[in-house]
Amino acid sequence: MADRSFLNWPFFEDWHRDYYERFDAWVSENLTGIDHNEIDASCRMIADRLGEAGWLSPTAVDPADESSALDVRTLCLSREILARHDGLADFVFAMQGLGTGALSFFGSPDQREWLFRTRTGKALSAFALSEPRSGSDVANMEMSAHRDGDGFVLNGEKTWISNGGIADIYTVFARTGEAPGAKGISAFVVPADTPGLSIAERINVIAPHPLARLSFENCRIPGSALIGEAGGGFRIAMSVLDVFRSTVGAAALGFARRALDETVSRASQRELFGAPLFDLQMVQGHIADMALDVDAAALLIYRAAWTKDMGAARVTREAAMAKLYATDKAQEVIDKAVQIHGGDGVRSGHIVESLYRDIRALRIYEGASDVQKIVIARQALAGAGAKS
Structure with a gap:
């Protein structure tokens, strides 16, 4: 347990x-x-x-x-x-x-x-932000949304879209051009059956999930599809990620807890040189490191979540720390689990092997680990009154 x-x-x-x-x-x-x-x-x-x-x-x-x-x-x-x-x-x-x-x-x-x-599972949703040449650098997106009478026309591509191909509704971000860079992006709600929206490619990854590249070709949507204000898309995207980055860390924590549980069970039941594997000081050291990383990650995750729930307008720093630490350390915890499981750790279908594949993507999506370091550094510099 x-x-x-x-x-x-x-x-x-x-x-x-x-x-x-x-x-x-x-x-x-x-x-x-x-x-x-x-x-x-x-x-x-x-x-x-x-x-x-x-x-x-x-x-x-x-x-x-x-x-x-x-x-x-x-x-x-x-x-x-x-x-x-x-x-x-x-x-x-x-x-x-x-x-x-x-x-x-x-x-x-x-x-x-x-x-x-x-909320009742009757429709699946997706968050269409990343593009072929714009992943973590959201302000560099190229997809356009041109005004056309009372509506907009979307043209461009989105890629690495989770639930792509099975979603019923997409939150889509596109450049409307109110200003250069981040200030010229808007957000839209686009039903999957909208003419001009198509699935250009289904993407296969090491831990299978529904992922796709979306194509928008003269995709007409009404003005009522605009979420918030025109030009406010970047702020909307960052506000959403501010909340859900902490939850990515929580998923990594779940993977790490399972890996730790499986490792403790393995070390207690497996014998090596006539004694339980757990008796080896090296194994005890690995398990101690795993337990430490799990608890430290949990503290960062639930600090960020609690801070947001207590009314903080933004938790950019706290969420970035939680996601970075939890996902990176979960990778290390699971790697140790694989090592202690030996051959079973890389046997297809074993829980530890599946955890090894599951964890890797979490260090990339919703802001890669290196990007989180930039976010944290900029927050620290801003707090010190320095220019970043």
């Missing part, structure tokens, strides 16, 4: 602890044996099950309640639990939040109608 002592930290309320126990028990009973060969169908199945049971509600605000807000600690707890059980289940939950984050924070009442469907 995964360590639960962190739930007693002062970051959490009693209802968070109750939520954790109930959700963990539900996932254990209802999300087992997920087929990782039929990815599209499995993602829809997972969304259906989570939605029908009400577990997707934390991913977006309640459109029927104007006072509703996201609780980042709940998002992080959810992703940690799901990742510990199954990486694809975590992916499905995460995308329902990331894909609709702009609507939760900036959407009009009509746009938020989509949330009734995404």
